[in-house]
Amino acid sequence: MSRKASTDRIGIHEVAKAAGVSLMTVSRAMRGVDGVSDRTRKRIVRLAQEMGYFPNSAARALAVTNSTLVGISLPTLMNDVFADVLSGMRRTLDQAGYSSVMDTSDYDLARELAWAERTLAWRPAAIILTGVDHLPDLHARLSRARIPVLELWDVTEAPIDICVGIDHGAAGLQLGRHLADLGYRKAAYVGAPPGFDPRADKRFAGLARAFRDVGAQALRRIPVSGGNSFAAGAEGFGQIDLSDRPDVVCFLTDNMAFGGLMAAQRAGLDVPGDIGITGFNGLDLTTVMTAPITTLRTPRRQIGVQGAKHLLARLNGLTPAPVTVLPCELLPGATTRQV
Amino acid sequence: MSRKASTDRIGIHEVAKAAGVSLMTVSRAMRGVDGVSDRTRKRIVRLAQEMGYFPNSAARALAVTNSTLVGISLPTLMNDVFADVLSGMRRTLDQAGYSSVMDTSDYDLARELAWAERTLAWRPAAIILTGVDHLPDLHARLSRARIPVLELWDVTEAPIDICVGIDHGAAGLQLGRHLADLGYRKAAYVGAPPGFDPRADKRFAGLARAFRDVGAQALRRIPVSGGNSFAAGAEGFGQIDLSDRPDVVCFLTDNMAFGGLMAAQRAGLDVPGDIGITGFNGLDLTTVMTAPITTLRTPRRQIGVQGAKHLLARLNGLTPAPVTVLPCELLPGATTRQV
DNA sequence: TTGTACGCGTTATCAC
DNA sequence: GTGATAACGCGTACAA
Numbered sequence: 028m029s030r031k032a033s034t035d036r037i038g039i040h041e042v043a044k045a046a047g048v049s050l051m052t053v054s055r056a057m058r059g060v061d062g063v064s065d066r067t068r069k070r071i072v073r074l075a076q077e078m079g080y081f082p083n084s085a086a087r088a089l090a091v092t093n094s095t096l097v098g099i100s101l102p103t104l105m106n107d108v109f110a111d112v113l114s115g116m117r118r119t120l121d122q123a124g125y126s127s128v129m130d131t132s133d134y135d136l137a138r139e140l141a142w143a144e145r146t147l148a149w150r151p152a153a154i155i156l157t158g159v160d161h162l163p164d165l166h167a168r169l170s171r172a173r174i175p176v177l178e179l180w181d182v183t184e185a186p187i188d189i190c191v192g193i194d195h196g197a198a199g200l201q202l203g204r205h206l207a208d209l210g211y212r213k214a215a216y217v218g219a220p221p222g223f224d225p226r227a228d229k230r231f232a233g234l235a236r237a238f239r240d241v242g243a244q245a246l247r248r249i250p251v252s253g254g255n256s257f258a259a260g261a262e263g264f265g266q267i268d269l270s271d272r273p274d275v276v277c278f279l280t281d282n283m284a285f286g287g288l289m290a291a292q293r294a295g296l297d298v299p300g301d302i303g304i305t306g307f308n309g310l311d312l313t314t315v316m317t318a319p320i321t322t323l324r325t326p327r328r329q330i331g332v333q334g335a336k337h338l339l340a341r342l343n344g345l346t347p348a349p350v351t352v353l354p355c356e357l358l359p360g361a362t363t364r365q366v
Numbered sequence: 367m368s369r370k371a372s373t374d375r376i377g378i379h380e381v382a383k384a385a386g387v388s389l390m391t392v393s394r395a396m397r398g399v400d401g402v403s404d405r406t407r408k409r410i411v412r413l414a415q416e417m418g419y420f421p422n423s424a425a426r427a428l429a430v431t432n433s434t435l436v437g438i439s440l441p442t443l444m445n446d447v448f449a450d451v452l453s454g455m456r457r458t459l460d461q462a463g464y465s466s467v468m469d470t471s472d473y474d475l476a477r478e479l480a481w482a483e484r485t486l487a488w489r490p491a492a493i494i495l496t497g498v499d500h501l502p503d504l505h506a507r508l509s510r511a512r513i514p515v516l517e518l519w520d521v522t523e524a525p526i527d528i529c530v531g532i533d534h535g536a537a538g539l540q541l542g543r544h545l546a547d548l549g550y551r552k553a554a555y556v557g558a559p560p561g562f563d564p565r566a567d568k569r570f571a572g573l574a575r576a577f578r579d580v581g582a583q584a585l586r587r588i589p590v591s592g593g594n595s596f597a598a599g600a601e602g603f604g605q606i607d608l609s610d611r612p613d614v615v616c617f618l619t620d621n622m623a624f625g626g627l628m629a630a631q632r633a634g635l636d637v638p639g640d641i642g643i644t645g646f647n648g649l650d651l652t653t654v655m656t657a658p659i660t661t662l663r664t665p666r667r668q669i670g671v672q673g674a675k676h677l678l679a680r681l682n683g684l685t686p687a688p689v690t691v692l693p694c695e696l697l698p699g700a701t702t703r704q705v
Numbered sequence: 706t707t708g709t710a711c712g713c714g715t716t717a718t719c720a721c
Numbered sequence: 722g723t724g725a726t727a728a729c730g731c732g733t734a735c736a737a
Contacts, residue, residue, distance in 0.1 A: 038729095038730065038731095039730065039731070040730085048707075048708090049707065049708045049709080050708085050709095050730095050731085051707075051708065051709085051731095051732085052706090052707060052708080054730095054731065054732065055707090055732095058732090061706095062706065062707075063706075063707080064706065064707095067706085067707090079507075079510045081483065081486065081487055082487055082730085082731080083428070083487065083489060083729090083730050083731070084487040084488045084489075085424040085425075085427045085428050085433065085488060085489060085729090085730080085731095086424075086428050086713090086729070086730035086731045086732090087730080087731055087732075088424045088713090088731095089422070089424050089425050089428055089712095089713045089714065089715090089729090089730080089731075089732095090712080090713055090730080090731045090732040090733080091713085091731085091732065091733090092713060092714095094424065096467075096488075104443050104449035104452060104453065105446060105449055105450075105453070106446075107444060107445075110443035110444055110449065111444075113443060114443065114444070114470065117469055117470065121469065124484075126467050126469070126484055126485060126488070127467065127468060127469065128435075128465050128466065128467055128468075129466060129467075129468045130456055130460065130465070130466065131453065131456065144420065145463075145465055146465060147420065148420055148421055148422065148423040149423045149424060149435075149465070150422060150423075150424060171418050255650045255654075256650070257650045257651055257653075257654035258650065258654055260654075261654055282650075282651075285651070285654070286654050289654055289655055289656050292656050293656055311594045311595070311596045311597065311621075312596055312621075312624070312651065314596075315594075315596035315597055315599075315600055315624070315625050315628055316628055317628050317631050317632055377713095377714065377715095378714065378715070379714085387723075387724085388723065388724045388725075389714095389715085389724085389725095390716080390717095390723075390724060390725080391722085391723060391724075393714095393715065393716065394716095394722095394723090397716090400722095401722065401723075402722070402723080403722060403723095406722085406723090421714085421715075422713090422714050422715070423715095424713090424714080424715090425713075425714035425715040425716090425729090426714080426715055426716075427715090427729090428713090428714080428715070428716095428728095428729045428730065428731090429714080429715045429716040429717080429728080429729055430715085430716065430717090430729080431729060431730095
């Protein structure tokens with residue numbers, strides 16, 4: 028291949044030559060492993076510093092057939108939900124020396140798969156996915172890669188490897204029962220269209236069941252989409268058939284609920300007098316409001332931290348619990364009837 | 367090294383053997399470059415598919431001394447600001463075949479440096495940083511790496527390589543002049559403490575200058591911190607000396623402004639009757655409100671897209687403009703006096 | 706404590 | 722159109 032030995036690019040060879048030692052001594056010195064006297068190590072490290080030498084992770088990965096890269100796939104970062112998860116996760120992984128190859132899929136499973144293929148080519152130490160619903164091909168690829176896989180945010184009895192999240196069906200049920208207990212019987216739901224977000228669908232199913240269980244009118248679903256969830260919530264509220272006199276509107280997220288609340292106010296409706304409103308996630312926004320939105324707090328950051336910890340354990344040869352379900356906390360607010 | 371030739375891990379050799387061709391033919395076939403007949407190429411690709419073979423990017427990076435990894439450092443993802451930037455950026459980079467090694471620094475320059483050192487070890491094709499203020503060591507490291515560097519969100523006449531962002535000083539001035547034009551003369555500012563976020567400091571300086579220019583009372587700064595910017599805004603509002611009768615409070619961000627607005631309402635103040643409130647960024651939240659918060663819209667997504675495009679041009683050997691300043695749009699709202 | 710030989714998986718080069 | 726060989730930069734195993 029006779030590429031010119033680019034004179035400016037300093038590699039481990041140059042350092043070794045300059046230090047008058049072998050290549051291996053430099054390698055050992057830089058890694059801080061045994062096999063080098065303290066004196067020579069210090070000399071080498073200082074020299075490397077001066078010469079501007081630093082190891083090549085790709086070469087190391089190749090040599091040890093194992094890297095310090097972790098792939099992370101999130102559906103979106105457009106609301107604080109996954110930013111919280113990611114933040115908790117990165118801190119933990121960072122301290123363990125892992126870098127992350129990250130991307131968002133925009134809830135598109137094909138994009139998730141494409142990302143995974145590209146990322147897998149880097150032979151990452153582990154892969155982190157959002158949710159437990161993926162394209163069959165992805166599942167196959169991942170199994171073949173024989174690397175730890177963490178599925179976040181949602182849970183299943185049969186994870187690819189391990190999973191840490193909440194039970195979205197139960198969460199929907201928890202919120203729905205609260206509303207049913209408050210006497211609500213004619214609920215509407217505003218959220219992503221069916222099939223868009225599996226977790227949203229599970230929550231909807233839980234909600235619907237809660238109302239069904241008390242013999243209430245079937246929960247009707249109003250699909251909305253668009254990048255601006257605040258606007259989507261407002262728009263969704265506008266599409267509700269008010270002549271049907273729904274008593275409460277459940278939104279997919281807090282942001283949508285906020286948008287819906289604004290729309291309700293503009294429509295001259297009193298909340299919760301005329302109609303109730305609920306969100307989901309317990310974001311900072313809703314809790315700081317003078318009249319907080321009734322919602323369910325999801326342990327987002329904890330999911331990230333716990334997930335990362337389990338993954339690290341897995342990477343260290345331990346066997347963490349394959350399934351970890353974290354609890355949600357009901358946050359009764361001022362947008363639904365008081366007890 | 368005599369590691370057992372792990373019989374399960376299929377590499378390019380196995381495919382070559384199975385196809386009855388040389389290693390190079392497989393390499394060429396997989397990459398889609400010239401030098402292979404269409405028939406053998408198809409045969410090889412199909413075979414690789416069946417055998418579950420896919421290239422090793424680390425090895426490729428080593429061989430071509432150049433990778434398809436781009437490092438991205440953001441201060442935080444906890445508000446939609448950088449999520450927007452990132453989203454615009456990733457899409458563009460993704461289409462060009464680049465993966466990204468990403469992390470957040472939490473506005474800690476030392477963390478930014480540590481991240482850069484770790485990331486540089488992967489010999490990325492380019493590095494993307496937020497802001498134009500970094501530790502001197504980072505600047506040195508980056509220059510030595512001789513790779514394209516994009517600085518985002520802020521601009522400077524002397525970028526490390528290229529930069530795309532807004533002029534924060536001018537943005538502060540723009541908002542301040544608008545307020546001065548509305549007759550405000552006793553303004554207060556609630557935001558991160560000096561030194562925490564260089565961009566925030568520049569905006570504060572611009573704001574302060576606008577009021578100074580009209581001979582108004584000096585802008586007083588109320589430092590707040592904490593991860594929850596909504597709560598921080600509310601808390602900051604509480605710390606304002608109302609007996610001094612400020613006529614307007616400028617918040618560092620929209621989220622803080624929202625928190626401040628809630629605090630004002632709780633304090634029984636009329637906004638904008640008793641006091642004005644402004645935010646910064648023009649997030650979806652404020653624009654959907656029944657009474658929108660006066661703010662300045664920042665071209666976040668555009669910064670990401672434009673930045674990524676310039677970087678790609680740079681990677682392709684072109685010479686994009688070293689400095690790109692994007693405009694902000696004033697969004698007069700209902701939380702300040704009407705004209 | 707230090708050095709040597711080889712292999713990790715891929716690509717550039719050049720010969721056939 | 723196809724193959725042999727030498728890098729790419731580093732770590733493991735073992736010899737010195």
